[in-house]
Amino acid sequence: MKIIRWTLLTLALPLLLGIGLSVTGCKKTLEPGGAYAATNTVPDITFYQIDSGFQAAYSTLDAAFNWERNNRDALWKISPSIKHDLDGIRPKAAEVVQNYAAARTAYKQHPTPAGLTTLQTILAKARQLMDTAQAVIANNLK
């Protein structure tokens, strides 16, 4: 009896998993009533995705800059170019954050497709700087 049940179970589990995965897929939607419904009458998924991407880029840059600053003396002895290369990114990154802040405020006041495009352009720059910062650390610590 146990073996029959076990066989049924082993047949049922992949079926249930398959149904689960086919139902869910990778689609993301915003629950109504959240903060990203405030800019438009419908939840603004693109704005949410851009903000989410910016948060990730910001956090990575922040982690890289803080890591170098907190370990500056030790890293300076390994390679002064770690600080120098990150110093080359710092002003650009700060400018990107300020540009994003301004574009985001403008978009929240007047949500237009052009505003979203501006935010996407700034996000692309932030991601580029994030990649550069990661490369600086990886290349100097080889």
Add this chain to the structure above:
Amino acid sequence: MSIAALLATWLPLIFSAATDIPKVVQNWIAFVKALAGAGIITAAEQDKLMAFLDGLLLSWAKGEIPPAWTVEPDPPTPATTTP
């Protein structure tokens, strides 16, 4: 651990779980429901991201730039000693 010891440990556990099929199926339905909900970003998650970025960008707009984001002077290079 030998294969025999592994089997002796795990097989009874697996079969004891398998006997309670309704409970296992119930757990799987709960799992599938959780999977279905994974594609939806809740209002609380949205509010959290919005509040984080609003606060962060407001402090930047006020000129409160984190020290790690500014270019600071290089540390002193240790003097090289000559024998």
